[in-house]
Amino acid sequence: xxxxNVLEISGLDVSLPTGDRILSGVDLAIGGGRILGVxxxxxxxKSMIGACIADTLPxxxxxxxxxxxxxxxxxxxxxxxxxxxxxxxxxxxxxxxPMTALNxxxxxxxxxxxxxxxxxxxxxxxxxxRTIQLLEDVHLPRSRELLSHYPxxxxxxxxxxxxxxxxxxSNPKLVVADEPTTALDxxxxxxxxxxxARMVETHGASVLFITHDLCLAADLCDxxxxxxxxxxxxxxxxETIIGSPAHPYSRCLSLATPTLSGPxxxxxxxxxxxxxxxxxxxxxxxxxxxxxxxxxxRCHTDKPLLASTTTGHRSACHFPxxxxxxxxxxxxxxxxAREPGPDVVLRAEGLAKTYIARDWxxxxxxxxxxxxxxxxxxxxxxxxxxGESGSGKSTLTKLILGLEDVxxxxxxxxxxxxSDRSAATLRALRAQVQLVFQDPQSALNPRRxxxxxxxxxxxVRAERPSRAARSAIARDxxxxxxxxxxxxxxxxxxLSGGQKQRVNxxxxxxxxxxxxxxxxxxSGLDVSxxxxxxxxLKALREEAxxxxxxxxxxxxVVRHICDRTVVMFRGEIVEQGPVEEVxxxxxxxxxxxxxxAAQGGTxxxxxxxxxx
Amino acid sequence: xxxxxxxxxIRLILSGGAVSxxxxxxxxxxxxxxxxxxxxxxxxxxxxxxxxxxxxxxxxGTDSLGRDILSRLIHGAxxxxxxxxxxxxxxxxxxxxxxxxxxxxxxxxxxxxxxxVEIWLSFxxxxxxxxxxxxxxxxxxxxxxxxxxxxxxxxCRVLRTEVQVTRRQDYVAYARLAGFSHGRIILREVLPGVLxxxxxxxxxxxxxxxxxxxxxxxxxxxxPADVPAxxxxxxxxxxxxxxxxxxxxxxxxxxxxxVLSFNALGDSLNxxxxxxxxxxxxx
Ligand SMILES: Nc1ncnc2c1ncn2[C@@H]1O[C@H](COP(=O)(O)OP(=O)(O)O)[C@@H](O)[C@H]1O
Ligand code: SF4
Ligand SMILES: [Mg+2]
Numbered sequence: 007x008x009x010x011n012v013l014e015i016s017g018l019d020v021s022l023p024t025g026d027r028i029l030s031g032v033d034l035a036i037g038g039g040r041i042l043g044v045x046x047x048x049x050x051x052k053s054m055i056g057a058c059i060a061d062t063l064p065x066x067x068x069x070x071x072x073x074x075x076x077x078x079x080x081x082x083x084x085x086x087x088x089x090x091x092x093x094x095x096x097x098x099x100x101x102x103x104p105m106t107a108l109n110x111x112x113x114x115x116x117x118x119x120x121x122x123x124x125x126x127x128x129x130x131x132x133x134x135x136r137t138i139q140l141l142e143d144v145h146l147p148r149s150r151e152l153l154s155h156y157p158x159x160x161x162x163x164x165x166x167x168x169x170x171x172x173x174x175x176s177n178p179k180l181v182v183a184d185e186p187t188t189a190l191d192x193x194x195x196x197x198x199x200x201x202x203a204r205m206v207e208t209h210g211a212s213v214l215f216i217t218h219d220l221c222l223a224a225d226l227c228d229x230x231x232x233x234x235x236x237x238x239x240x241x242x243x244x245e246t247i248i249g250s251p252a253h254p255y256s257r258c259l260s261l262a263t264p265t266l267s268g269p270x271x272x273x274x275x276x277x278x279x280x281x282x283x284x285x286x287x288x289x290x291x292x293x294x295x296x297x298x299x300x301x302x303x304r305c306h307t308d309k310p311l312l313a314s315t316t317t318g319h320r321s322a323c324h325f326p327x328x329x330x331x332x333x334x335x336x337x338x339x340x341x342x343a344r345e346p347g348p349d350v351v352l353r354a355e356g357l358a359k360t361y362i363a364r365d366w367x368x369x370x371x372x373x374x375x376x377x378x379x380x381x382x383x384x385x386x387x388x389x390x391x392x393g394e395s396g397s398g399k400s401t402l403t404k405l406i407l408g409l410e411d412v413x414x415x416x417x418x419x420x421x422x423x424x425s426d427r428s429a430a431t432l433r434a435l436r437a438q439v440q441l442v443f444q445d446p447q448s449a450l451n452p453r454r455x456x457x458x459x460x461x462x463x464x465x466v467r468a469e470r471p472s473r474a475a476r477s478a479i480a481r482d483x484x485x486x487x488x489x490x491x492x493x494x495x496x497x498x499x500x501l502s503g504g505q506k507q508r509v510n511x512x513x514x515x516x517x518x519x520x521x522x523x524x525x526x527x528x529s530g531l532d533v534s535x536x537x538x539x540x541x542x543l544k545a546l547r548e549e550a551x552x553x554x555x556x557x558x559x560x561x562x563v564v565r566h567i568c569d570r571t572v573v574m575f576r577g578e579i580v581e582q583g584p585v586e587e588v589x590x591x592x593x594x595x596x597x598x599x600x601x602x603a604a605q606g607g608t609x610x611x612x613x614x615x616x617x618x
Numbered sequence: 619x620x621x622x623x624x625x626x627x628i629r630l631i632l633s634g635g636a637v638s639x640x641x642x643x644x645x646x647x648x649x650x651x652x653x654x655x656x657x658x659x660x661x662x663x664x665x666x667x668x669x670x671x672x673x674x675x676x677x678x679g680t681d682s683l684g685r686d687i688l689s690r691l692i693h694g695a696x697x698x699x700x701x702x703x704x705x706x707x708x709x710x711x712x713x714x715x716x717x718x719x720x721x722x723x724x725x726x727x728x729x730x731x732x733x734x735v736e737i738w739l740s741f742x743x744x745x746x747x748x749x750x751x752x753x754x755x756x757x758x759x760x761x762x763x764x765x766x767x768x769x770x771x772x773x774c775r776v777l778r779t780e781v782q783v784t785r786r787q788d789y790v791a792y793a794r795l796a797g798f799s800h801g802r803i804i805l806r807e808v809l810p811g812v813l814x815x816x817x818x819x820x821x822x823x824x825x826x827x828x829x830x831x832x833x834x835x836x837x838x839x840x841x842p843a844d845v846p847a848x849x850x851x852x853x854x855x856x857x858x859x860x861x862x863x864x865x866x867x868x869x870x871x872x873x874x875x876x877v878l879s880f881n882a883l884g885d886s887l888n889x890x891x892x893x894x895x896x897x898x899x900x901x
Pocket of ligand 3: 052185
């Protein structure tokens, strides 16, 4: 007898009222106890699949064709009440933003309790016991005390653990997780993903795991479906799709992902962006055709259908055999041999920072945030700082920008000694040393136009350039970060995430700085956008002779664009040197642990680099 | 739900239309009112409106002193709007400035302003405004001042939270790094973001000011007796409630419609201007 699938989606279409399709002909099936990953860039329609199951599609959208069967029962033909009963009890959900998923006015215990009441726990005492037990299952310390806490008193990671515990509380058959780690602090993402995997094992649930992170999907999932422009372009076993993909898009994604092993190589950048639902409606052929490196005439006129290539592996491409021919661009010879200039842009000698904290009875406590840092960044050099959160990376940034005073030691940034704190010096320093903020969403005022954003720092100059001059400067800067000139009058909300990050970088370049300090600037981006930004930074180094201090949790990213790396642990530098040396042959235990963790359980990155 | 968006639009148009009509009436009162509001026609007192058997001379009838009710309503709108606009602007300015200072700078100043708001809010607003009037004396300007002093807290409390949220955005940090002064940051970076909220609160405050002015006039603590006001009309018509119910009903109706329009306008403006309140949160 054929084993029944827990979830079976067939021919699912989601359309706008205009008839443009957000999802078209999506087929997915999840067997019992399996994890199916849906990967794709933002806007591909991943969340819509989850929303169809949860019946939370945005108002303007509707399912226009196809069916969703849960455990053999079609969800579409159920009454609202039956469906509501099913959701949350037989189907659990882990949301993307744990901070907004809980009611800020109720305690964790109250919300957990009412969830348990809904799924059939009658007695308060029983509910409390069960809550505590579930919270312990997800490794939340002191779970009894947590019950009386409010959501804002917990970190994002802890809240996500609470929500994971809730999702599994009813022993659901299916759990839908929509980017459950994306909103979390980057350093704890891996741990939360691991937790989900373990919960799946102990509860025997099936999971629909939606993510944009290729490596995460490969680590966690049994099968993977790749979604592009609302259509599934490839599906099959996770290792095959990552290791030997049969669709150009999947291949391009893995070539756009930096690796930690194998020879260093430039990243493949896909030109352009994914077509919107409106643009897709008028495309006769393959949606990828305008961007595909191996496209032909036929691709623009014929839509390829999802067809089997090997057993259990399907690809929607006319030429699956050409996929292995797609290669990353060759390294430019002079780039590899480039030497940093003689000037030192940033030098720290015995740099230390101590905060004096007072506890509630007024006792003084010294917190040593940084201890004895010695390092330098030379002209045109890219240096990566790695370390977990709390290792002092942010404190270092603040010291460099002159936002905090140095306790002991020396810090010279762009020729300004850290001890000089007059307003004029600070202003001059901050023209030379620019910070690129992590989250462009928060760093760009949504009510300023792009043109006014990139030239914002000119507004405080004593002699303000004329409007025309400013707009010329803005166009120049936008060209530097490869944005079309017509974005100048748009507003941040009208740009994609990658474009916003480019604006963010362009703004930092406005004062012709010598050093950029970049705090996790690619961690929130899609793989292909990340590749574009990383290649952009490389190009800027050639052109603008800029130095970069890149703070990142992603060792592969650091390896890809930095010359040297500094590994920080508990406020100290435990190791520094050229990236290949440090990551290839780590000396310190902590670096070794970092490298091992980055290579992951299934050593995906190894598979990927072998296949290239 | 397409219907919902359309419903919100219709609400905006209707409430906007009603508010404009009331404002226009107030502005043009001396020209559109058929009689002088204080002219007494002692030969025709307590006349019913024309649709209830009155004469065309006094469309909405007359009060116990033979004054034309329609004219008094129109001039009452002028009084109500004058008070509401000045009082709301004042409350908005005072409340917003303090909210920006508290929310932006935080720390001790925030603590001080927040405590002050809390103490203020612990008094019932109507009692507080009557106490103020007793202290200040009677007069249109006194009424305005009393409303400002009572209602600035409404702006301050709501906006302070909004400013605090904006303050934490990285673009404010960037502006600091780029060397912008605090004042400039508040004006250029923070204020535009909270402006929709200010507009909404302002509209709601207009309705509230109308009610407060009416209550004060009703107990003869509002505008001087020779200035026509809706609250005063209600007070005057009280004794003749059985013989001439229209004299009581009409000003009440005016207050009701005015407050409802401003509230509906504030609500729909909030929906239109603030994308967050219309976005449906996913599960
Ligand atoms: N409320 C809405 N109205 C119209 N289109 C929407 C709405 N919400 C999302 N979309 C569109 O649906 C598409 C898929 O979005 P989504 O599922 O969120 O992508 P993903 O989760 O893969 O990032 C996007 O092109 C987006 O523009
Ligand atoms: S069908 Fe053509 S355009 Fe589409 S992915 Fe295949 S080769 Fe590329
Ligand atoms: Mg999504």
